Amino acid sequence: MQLEIKNLNKRFGNKKATDNISVTLENGVYGLLGPNGAGKTTLMRQITTILKPDSGEILYNGKNIWKNEDAYRGIIGYLPQEFGVYKNFTAKQFLKYMASIKGLSKKYSEGKIESLLKLVGLYDVRNKAVGKFSGGMKRRIGIAQALLNDPQILILDEPTAGLDPQERARFRNLISQISKNKIVILSTHIISDIEAIAKETIIMKDGQLLIKGAHKEILEKMEGKVYLITTNEESEVQYIESKYKVVNLQRGIENTEIRVISDTIPNVRNVQSIKPRFEDVYMFYFEIQDTREV
Incomplete structure (x- = not known):
């Protein structure tokens, strides 16, 4: 299975939302990382055919996705960042409704809904109104609807936003469980989620692809750029903050530890490469x- 994105461009007014993006994806979980406005959502919407690019193409197993949109959409599962539910529907009713929209047969849907409710841990509350669900439970019902058609490509936009640590861990485990033999694209600002489950990370900025690689490869490129500085002088703390990229600043009873990024060894006392x-x-x-943690 292969999803190939070639020279993808999309512009909104004067802004390039995707700027000549080229990347090839195969089975596994890919983390999509970048600040707001980086172009992540635009890229995902193009992959799902919600948006059409100004130029470039996307190939699924060698075939242009826009030349056979209906068939391609049948193998896509999508959980958008803003996922709405019908509050008065029960979980089971909501999934039946979504299955009908996707054009799935009643016979297929009944068995699939039962198994998905068990998979996402909502079977015991299948007859409870979705409007009474917690945020984490709503995200899980969102995952269930995205999996109704047993997609080959699963796209998740900020799926763990607003969830507590327990729900996030549950969500990560679920994604890992279902990612076998699928291409999963996970967009998030929560770095630990990507570290936990993604086999590779794609980093975007200003619509461009900055880097794609396995975590080990990406971290190797950062070797010799991260330093820990220990000081007990406030004037030195202020100097370091003005001169270097500070990742974290933690004040202790006697000393302050400052984690910085620098292309060269910081010109201060008590510094070590980490x-x-x-x-x-x-x-x-x-x-x-x-x-900073004060």
Whole structure:
């Protein structure tokens, strides 16, 4: 199974939402990482045929997806970031409704819905109104609807946003469980989710593809760029903040530890090179946000 994206371009006014994107995906989970406005959602909407590119093409097993849209849509599962439900429907009723929209037969749907409700851990509440579900339960019913047609390509846009750690862990385990023999694209700002389940990560910025690779490969490129500085002088803390990309600043009783990214060894005392983490990768490519712990 192969999904090949070739020279994909999409513009909205003066903004290039996808700028000559080319990437090839095969079975497994791919993390799609980037800040707001990077073009992630536009890319996913083009893969699902919701949006058509201005130029370029997407090939599924060598065939252009827009030349046989109906057949291609039959192998796609999609959970958008904003996923609405009919609050008065029970979980089972909602999935039956979604199955009918997808054109699935009643006989097929009945058995599939039962198995999916068990898979996502909602079978015991199948007759409960979806409007009374927690945020995590609604995301799980969203996954269930995306899996109704047993898709070969599953696209998930910010699936763990707003979930507590327990629900996120449950969600990750579910994605890992269903990813066999599928192409799964997982877009999220939560780096730990990508670290946990993605075999490769795609990093986008300003509509462009910055990097694609396995975590080990990406982290190797960060070797020698991450440092830990220890200081007990506030003036030095201020100097470091003004000169370097600070990933994390943690104040202790006696000392302050500052994790920084730099192409060269910082010109300060008590500095040591340390192993990069995936959070460092994000901070290296994008603007530093306030991650300090005071």
